[in-house]
Amino acid sequence: MTTALRRLRNYIDGEFRDAADGRTTEVVNPATGEPYATAPLSAAADVDAAMAAAEAAFPAWRDLVPAERQKVLLKIADRFEERAEELIAAESENCGKPIALVRSEEIPPMVDQIRFFAGAARMLEGRSAGEYMDGFTSIIRREPVGVCAQVAPWNYPMMMAVWKFAPALAAGNTVVIKPSDTTPASTVLIADIIGSVLDELGHSRGVFNVICGDRETGRLMVEHKVPAMASITGSVRAGMQVAESASKDLKRVHLELGGKAPVVVFEDTDIAKAVEDISVAGYFNAGQDCTAATRVLVQDSIHDEFVAALAKAASETKTGAVDDEDVLYGPLNNANQLKQVKGFIDRLPAHAKIEAGGEQVGDKGYFFAPTVVSGLKQDDEIVQQEVFGPVITVQSFTDEKQAVEWANGVEYALASSVWTKDHARAMRMSKTLDFGCVWINTHIPLVAEMPHGGFKKSGYGKDLSAYGFDDYTRIKHVMTSLDG
Template sequence: MSPLRNLIDGASADAASGATYDVVDPATGRTYTTAPASGPEDVDRAMRAAERAFGTWGETTPKERQEALLRIAQALEDRADEFVRVECENTGKPIGLTADEELPPSVDELRFFAGAARVLEGRGAGEYLKDHTSWVRREPIGVVAQVTPWNYPLMMAIWKIAPALAAGNTIVLKPSDTTPASTVLLAELAAEHLPPGVLNVVCGDRDTGRALVEHPTPQLVAITGSVRAGMEVAGSAATDLKRVHLELGGKAPVVVFDDADVAAAAEAIATAGYFNAGQDCTAATRVLAADGVHDDLVAALAEQARGTRTGLPDDPDILYGALNNPDQLARVTGMVDRLPDHARIDAGGTRPTVAGGEGGYYFDATVVSGLRQDDEAVQDEIFGPVITVQRFADEAEALRLANGVRYGLSSSVWTTDHARALRMSKRLDFGVVWINTHIPFVSEMPHGGFKHSGYGKDLSMYGLEDYTRIKHVMSFTGE
């Protein structure tokens, strides 16, 4: 692959310093391209371009923004094979699953927000004070700074840029330093359909991200990333009173009651837990099993794990590929190595040998049972293909265990008792609750969490509204 370049003011650009860094294919551990190591000068240039562009893009009509987003969506769909190839080299993901499960939703989300741009809602005009008429304007915020993660680099870039552009904002976005390729390609594609400066992408490391957040121009900073990164962004943004939109980590409880279909639940949980190597903040990796089904569920999950393969992206029989980077591999192996004596590894727990991928960052599908609520593997996000199982006696204990973590992003309940499912959906302290399923998303419904999982919503009309500001206008109408 040719060296990557930033996209600033509608044109490709190297870092002002000329510095670059290596980008590594996780499936092989080999460098496959380089990216600009951008500094404050590059960020400032991108911000100035976005600020200039906002003067015109912010005045466009919803129809004009819709048409631009629809053109980008169609171009992405037309070049799907190219984007899949780049994304898989970027991340080590399976080619087939990426083509089937990530590209179509990405195109759909662009099209959803293209339509949503034209149906923003607000309170109707009215006389709330005698001889005065009031109405509400919903306006774009201005320049938005965005930071996206390495687990779904293309999809998360679209989750960020689609609502921001639909609302009339301009953007400076920094992708993760380990996965910039597909985001740069997306920016180059978008530049064919957007005025210069509307969407800018700067590559770099955490220092580049800090320069982005600390720059005085953006009025909103949106990040999908770790709790640590979110706290740092929120603290930095607070010094300039910038708005923040945080979609952070998760530790999703998967609550399986004793009336659930164990075999069906185990199959669905394994898929939702091991997909993308468990590198998903909504992954079904923290299972809570009722006493009556605990042993059977552990056995069924272990069987699923032993039948789940990882390998190179072009292997059609794998469910997931390599972990994203050596630091993440070290995190997963470290957490498994540090399991307490009362825990039991029922399947996996080792690194496989992958022919052709000897330098890649692979880890076997793993099941761990016997864990207690205060164990590290229960409380901290593993972000790998490791499913943990705890036992509970009744509904009250299930809720206590489920809610007893600092995260609040997503959860699921597995039961045939409708009333119980509704009680649990009310009392689970998570932004998403699935019932007898786990992990499906649709563009029309919001995604976002509570507690240390952050605040703000991606997807849906709520996601679009997060990229707008509210203005009250009042006119004297008396004689």
């Protein structure tokens, strides 16, 4: 007996629609490896319709006083709380994530982030107006950029959608957002929530639009003539393609791409505490996090003790079913990602040693065991390239100089952490580590008030914080003659 697949649809100008040409793609639950829904495979006509809706809605949304946009965002946050169980179920099915962790680790920060940007809507700061030339007064206007084309990733589809739409809407922009083709369900549900709020408060539902599709759909969005800005969270390759496409008409680009976070552990560290925190930060969400603590550099004097403790922690870390409250993480997101993680393990050099894990778990879904690999060298593939899986690598360094050299010696520069009791050393490391974030004696906490974003091939632009809000605005100088 075949179970009917759920039908997901685009959300354009306040209506749920199939793709104009009727094409669909199957959506697979990574915990089972089985399809559970179909989603539109949107093409040019769908992108045109979504952009037209966002463009038409923009003038009225732009011209609202900030307090009115704040009301909308606060109501959206309230509705997220009211419909939390629906969002949790959608995201768990989207990603195979443990239900308890989505409830505790994703819903509260998302609601908080929406409320933060609701407040940011009323904090449009500029430099002081004044007379910088005799006889003239200059003022600064902070304005929205226009329609924003946004592409969200599959690792945190629900939260990354929030990181994109909340600052954009708060600043007065309108949005067309595309979820990953493997994880559209929660974003479609978000469209229903936001659309209902816009309708209740008397605003055009064209302010927020969702189109489902693949890489070609994303390309059409970025190259479309309407958007003033393209924002993507994804791979370095995808970011480069977006930057190239957007350059054809000089669109603004906001990129949050890959990471290869160094976790630098010095010999004065509390090993038990560091191992506990690092293993959670490395394996949470199956290591599918650009900031995951998966590249450990540990001082040689404590290397063996640290590796043994980390391997023990890995053996005690559990992956499994979404309703098991004892699991730390669920499956990898899709079959291609499982293949990629397996490939890194299969290609390990002879000098590498698998201390724990290293294999697929179970006979269905895309689960992979918590893994520790030691004995690695700086130029090894698994050290240099993002695995995006539950695999923690360990290197041994001799001194602070070598630790900095190896930590910075990758193409990514998103996040990092330093583990030491020496305050002066921590301050030196925070200065010399070339990453957008440096955590000290912790790894992975984020707050709405502080920026998230990197350097080098990790992209540019900031998410969260007032800096993230600023990215969705433009600056206009107005000069007035005092002669009347």
